[in-house]
Amino acid sequence: MSEKLMFVQGNEACVQGALYAGVDFFAGYPITPSTEIAELLAAKLPEKGGKFIQMEDEIASMCAIIGASLTGHKVMTATSGPGFSLKQEAIGYACMAEIPCVIVDVQRGGPSTGNPTHVSQGDINQARWGTHGDHGIIALTASNHQDVFRITVDAFNLAETYRTPVVLLFDEVIGHMRERLVVPEPGALPIVDRLRTSVPKDVDYHPYLPREDGRLPMSDFGGHHRYNVTGLFHDMWGFPSNNPSVVQELLRHLVDKIDTNVDVITRYKEHYLDDAEYILVSYGSSARSAIHLAKNRRQKGERLGVLELQSIWPFPAELVRARCADAKAVVVVEMNMGQVLTQVKAAVDHPNRVFLANRIDGKLITPSDIKGLLRVIQGKGV
Amino acid sequence: MAIKDYLRERFFPHMWCPGCGHGTILNSLLRAIEDLGLSKSNIVMTSGIGCSARISGYVDFHSLHTLHGRALAFATGVKLSKPELTVIVPMGDGDALAIGGNHFIHAARRNIDITAIVMNNRIYGMTGGQFSPLSGPGKKATTAPYMTIDNEFDVVELAKAAGATFVARSTAYHCQEATGYLKQAILHKGFSVVEILSQCPTHYGRKNKEGDAAAMLEIQRDTTARIGSKALDENPGLIPRGIFVDIEKPEYCEEYGKIIERATKRKAS
Ligand code: SF4
Numbered sequence: 001m002s003e004k005l006m007f008v009q010g011n012e013a014c015v016q017g018a019l020y021a022g023v024d025f026f027a028g029y030p031i032t033p034s035t036e037i038a039e040l041l042a043a044k045l046p047e048k049g050g051k052f053i054q055m056e057d058e059i060a061s062m063c064a065i066i067g068a069s070l071t072g073h074k075v076m077t078a079t080s081g082p083g084f085s086l087k088q089e090a091i092g093y094a095c096m097a098e099i100p101c102v103i104v105d106v107q108r109g110g111p112s113t114g115n116p117t118h119v120s121q122g123d124i125n126q127a128r129w130g131t132h133g134d135h136g137i138i139a140l141t142a143s144n145h146q147d148v149f150r151i152t153v154d155a156f157n158l159a160e161t162y163r164t165p166v167v168l169l170f171d172e173v174i175g176h177m178r179e180r181l182v183v184p185e186p187g188a189l190p191i192v193d194r195l196r197t198s199v200p201k202d203v204d205y206h207p208y209l210p211r212e213d214g215r216l217p218m219s220d221f222g223g224h225h226r227y228n229v230t231g232l233f234h235d236m237w238g239f240p241s242n243n244p245s246v247v248q249e250l251l252r253h254l255v256d257k258i259d260t261n262v263d264v265i266t267r268y269k270e271h272y273l274d275d276a277e278y279i280l281v282s283y284g285s286s287a288r289s290a291i292h293l294a295k296n297r298r299q300k301g302e303r304l305g306v307l308e309l310q311s312i313w314p315f316p317a318e319l320v321r322a323r324c325a326d327a328k329a330v331v332v333v334e335m336n337m338g339q340v341l342t343q344v345k346a347a348v349d350h351p352n353r354v355f356l357a358n359r360i361d362g363k364l365i366t367p368s369d370i371k372g373l374l375r376v377i378q379g380k381g382v
Numbered sequence: 383m384a385i386k387d388y389l390r391e392r393f394f395p396h397m398w399c400p401g402c403g404h405g406t407i408l409n410s411l412l413r414a415i416e417d418l419g420l421s422k423s424n425i426v427m428t429s430g431i432g433c434s435a436r437i438s439g440y441v442d443f444h445s446l447h448t449l450h451g452r453a454l455a456f457a458t459g460v461k462l463s464k465p466e467l468t469v470i471v472p473m474g475d476g477d478a479l480a481i482g483g484n485h486f487i488h489a490a491r492r493n494i495d496i497t498a499i500v501m502n503n504r505i506y507g508m509t510g511g512q513f514s515p516l517s518g519p520g521k522k523a524t525t526a527p528y529m530t531i532d533n534e535f536d537v538v539e540l541a542k543a544a545g546a547t548f549v550a551r552s553t554a555y556h557c558q559e560a561t562g563y564l565k566q567a568i569l570h571k572g573f574s575v576v577e578i579l580s581q582c583p584t585h586y587g588r589k590n591k592e593g594d595a596a597a598m599l600e601i602q603r604d605t606t607a608r609i610g611s612k613a614l615d616e617n618p619g620l621i622p623r624g625i626f627v628d629i630e631k632p633e634y635c636e637e638y639g640k641i642i643e644r645a646t647k648r649k650a651s
Contacts, residue, residue: 025459025463027459046641046644047648049642051462051463053458053462053638055458056455057484060458063448063452064455064456064458064459065459067455067456067459067461067463068459068460069459070460071464075459090449090452093448093449221426221460221467222423222444222464222466222467226422226443227444227445228390228446229445230447231449239392
């Protein structure tokens with residue numbers, strides 16, 4: 001088999017990435033603008049012996065993939081704003097019980113039913129703090145279909161590596177736009193499978209006793225190790241415990257296993273960044289406009305660059321600080337009221353040099369929207 | 383295998399109150415599994431939240447203690463992804479039919495091969511005695527200081543209407559009868575529902591002046607009758623016990639297996 005050239009929607013690029021990564025179980029519920037992901041997997045999964053199920057609601061879809069992950073499968077669900085809200089309790093369960101799974105959120109305008117057919121990037125903070133209680137989480141994004149494909153493969157790899165839910169934060173423009181995609185040959189990109197225990201039959205297996213490197217080898221339901229999985233705080237057997245030291249130890253582990261690996265998890269791209277005086281920090285479809293503008297301004301000799309984030313959580317604060325250290329001004333380009341802006345301001349040495357170029361009306365932010373703001377910052381007037 | 387070989391003794395003592403019906407139901411269930419000679423490693427027990435849901439921690443199967451009301455949704459993922467597993471889902475009445483009502487009717491509609499056990503004590507025990515959708519009108523509960531006005535579901539009628547292909551009812555008092563129904567339910571290919579009336583002496587019994595556990599068990603004996611029995615004929619106000627539905631219909635995972643066959647053929651051609 002060789003590589004395959006396609007002309008597809010972003011939602012299909014995500015599906016191709018998931019298949020490449022080895023997804024074999026999907027549960028979902030129809031919702032705009034993510035529905036194409038469910039439709040495509042309904043056709044493609046049974047072709048390879050995988051399973052697709054349309055559940056009765058968003059909550060059930062999230063629960064079903066967790067159940068299927070425990071039997072040893074690579075699992076995914078896809079949704080948008082209102083559905084992402086409904087899934088939050090079960091996402092917290094997957095954090096607590098450390099079940100690998102991938103959740104795609106193709107963002108649309110919110111809150112509530114909001115603006116179903118129009119673009120937004122309003123779920124950034126929800127991806128971080130949507131479920132209650134402290135926890136670590138990974139959230140990734142991309143601005144073109146080749147990257148959507150690759151980041152989806154990464155999402156599965158990271159979910160299996162860290163035994164955690166991974167959120168793919170795409171948006172309506174990326175999901176529905178058509179673009180070229182080259183699906184690489186099998187084997188061209190690394191695929192990670194979960195670590196499975198080597199503890200033999202009839203020897204005690206401790207499902208929640210981390211190894212020295214913090215990882216917990218799994219055992220598939222149906223195998224010879226029988227153990228308990230719960231959303232309660234639990235000991236190394238997986239049995240409920242409210243012993244203060246057990247509770248503290250587990251919560252620390254859940255946060256630390258993600259946050260201490262921020263450097264390994266971080267994904268980003270630099271565009272014209274080396275000598276940039278002005279830096280645009282952006283992601284998803286907003287980054288397309290930011291990159292377009294930087295390319296144009298460079299031709300006119302202006303030193304404008306783009307730091308494109310492909311992992312939002314854990315937030316790559318050190319990367320942002322280092323790259324923006326010498327900038328005269330940093331403009332965060334996003335389609336919300338400043339959700340990544342808050343993170344960038346907290347990360348950099350000079351938060352007063354950080355500005356927001358945003359759009360919240362359901363329309364894609366354009367290069368000229370950004371250019372207008374940039375001129376004001378540069379003291380050139382509109 | 384002895385009954386205690388099905389238990390995780392490490393996790394005892396259990397958290398149920400003295401006289402709670404849930405322990406008796408666990409006993410009925412383990413005897414059913416023992417009689418059927420099922421391998422422990424082939425069973426997944428999935429439960430939600432509540433006193434009843436703690437049952438999954440005590441058994442030496444693969445156990446998945448999930449979220450309030452969602453046990454059947456998790457179980458659906460387990461079963462469809464690995465159909466060779468036997469999946470048993472014990473639930474409380476609030477768990478199964480208030481917060482989990484949607485999952486209950488849809489699991490029944492799909493006729494997926496899962497055994498659902500509704501341990502019905504007509505109350506939220508773990509949170510301290512609030513009325514449930516199975517309490518029915520005229521009951522006392524901490525959230526019904528002036529008596530309940532809510533009508534109750536009939537679990538059997540609901541399961542039938544939703545498409546369950548095996549439906550039975552028994553009580554904690556009739557523990558051997560319950561074992562028999564549970565055996566049939568587990569063997570049944572399709573979605574099976576066994577409602578087992580249970581007692582919560584701590585909250586329901588005390589609030590509604592039904593006496594201690596022994597008195598509540600006598601109520602189970604005296605207010606129920608087997609379908610087809612003379613007692614039920616003469617007194618239709620009694621709660622019927624027995625097997626209400628036992629029919630064959632295409633099972634969900636088997637039907638999905640056919641989809642895989644069709645899809646792989648289409649791909650090959
Ligand atoms: S509160 Fe009621 S249901 Fe819960 S363990 Fe006690 S007796 Fe049983």
